[in-house]
Amino acid sequence: MCVFSGMKILIISLPNSLQRREFQQAQMHKFKLSFEFLDATSVNDIDATIYQKHAKDWQRPLINSEIACYYSHKRAWQRVICDNQPMLILEDDALLSKCVPKLLADLANKTDIDLINLENVSRKKFVAKTYQNVACESKLLRLYLDRQGSGAYILFPQGAKKLLECEQNRGIAPADAHIKNCYGIKAYQIEPTPVIQLCMCSYYGIYNPVEKTSATQSIISVNRTKRQKGDLSFRIKRIHAQLMLGLYTLLIIVNSKRRYIAIRKQDF
Secondary structure (H helix, E strand, O other), X not given: OOEOOOOEEEEEEOOOOHHHHHHHHHHHHHOOEOXXXXXXXXXXXXXXXXXXXXXXXXXXXXXXXXXXXXXXXXXXXXXHHHHOOOEEEEEOOEEEOOOHHHHHHHHOOOOOOOEEEOEOOOOOEEXXXXXXXXXXXXXXXXXXXOOOOOOEEEXXXXXXXXXXXXXXXXXXXXXXXXXXXXXXXXXXXXXXOOEEEHHHHHHHOOOOOXXXXXXXXXXXXXXXXXXXXXXHHHHHHHHHHHHHHHHHHHHHOOOEEEEOOOOOHHHO
């Protein structure tokens, strides 16, 4: 019998990703969490029309796998809005710590929050100098600036609407970049990190329960070798984005600190 976490869990996964789905089923059973798979968008679903619509949206040409990844997360955002309740959105290579069930129960009824990031990808983040105490001896910190990661986050309906509004105003980007560059999102970070992706296990010295996956990317990750910088118009976009980032950093620097987020290895 599943423990009621107070929050739905959506796991983005391709239907034919059997190994990842078996891993997630076992993990959810271990923690007595109810969940459902949300079929990811495949590169085969990105036809020429969709590609042409979005290929030039960002700071460099997007490739099919990045657009497919974005569409997969977008489906999850639409689901949050449709059900009008916060949900934990996971990519199918997310490894959960034992703290996740308690944290979900504690965070489900939080207000005035758009998004709570649960993962860590070994990069520094701008977070608030103050925090709230939450379940499992963890902290909830205002997250002002994050540069990578969309593998595990709690999204609230108002946050999902803002993400879709960002698409309407500026087009799309890789899923993690779209989330991080939507500056209107009121985001928070959990510390210590209760979720990592399987590819980060060796970095943090944590046992990888799916050993063969340690050297592979998520099934909805991109092949970075195919990335291209694009022409002058893309360079102008990148310069504009860097200027906006610099201005935003100046605005948040007083109330934040750029640092690594701690991880508690014994929780995994």
